[in-house]
Amino acid sequence: MPVHPEVEPLAFLLGTWSGEGHGEYPNSKPFDYGEEIRVWHVGKPYLGYASRTWALDDGRPMHSELGYWRLKExxxxxxVTHPTGVVEIEDGELDGMQVRLATTAVAMTPTAKSVTRLERDLKCTGSLLTYELRMAAVDQPLQYHLSAQLTRA
Structure with missing residues (x-):
């Protein structure tokens, strides 16, 4: 089934990506993690997205998220929705095979930790996908939180 024309410019994200990343944030110990990202399509004007991470030291599950990519005008x-009770809406620009996004809205369940802003930069070079995520949360200003290098399976 062909990719919908509206999201064809994002087709470079399609597939299963896996690799390793590093994270840190105030009041937390720095950590290294493994990650698998899946991006798929069903012929509609969106791409599905799922990410799961695990600790490299002992394999315990860490974070996961599910969402949808769209390209409009x-x-x-x-x-993106997170099991921590956070839902984020991001908007940004596509420049070739680079995407720069920032939240336009963040909603939280009553028990979720406060997140006020997220920014993501992604870049695809051949079979390598890299990203950096910055976050403002729990009374901390916007700052580096995660980065990873993933290869297409």
Missing amino acids: GRVELA
Whole structure:
């Protein structure tokens, strides 16, 4: 089934990506993690997205998220839900095989930790996908939180 024309410029994200990353944030110990990202399509004007991570030292599950990528009027949109009770809407720009996103809205369940802003930069070079995520949360200003290098399976 062909990729919908509206999201064809994002087709470079399709597939299963796996690799390793590093994270840190105030009041937390730095950590290294493994990650698998899956991006798929069903012929509609969106791409499905799922990510799961695990600790490299003992394999315990860490974070996961699910969402959808869209491309409308030259703007990239990403809607993501987290099991921590956070839902984010991001908007940004596509430049070739690079995407730069920032939240336009963050919603939280009553028991979720406060997250006020997220920014993601992704870049695809051949079979390598790299990203950096910055976050403002729990009374901390926007700052580096995660980065990873993933290869297409």
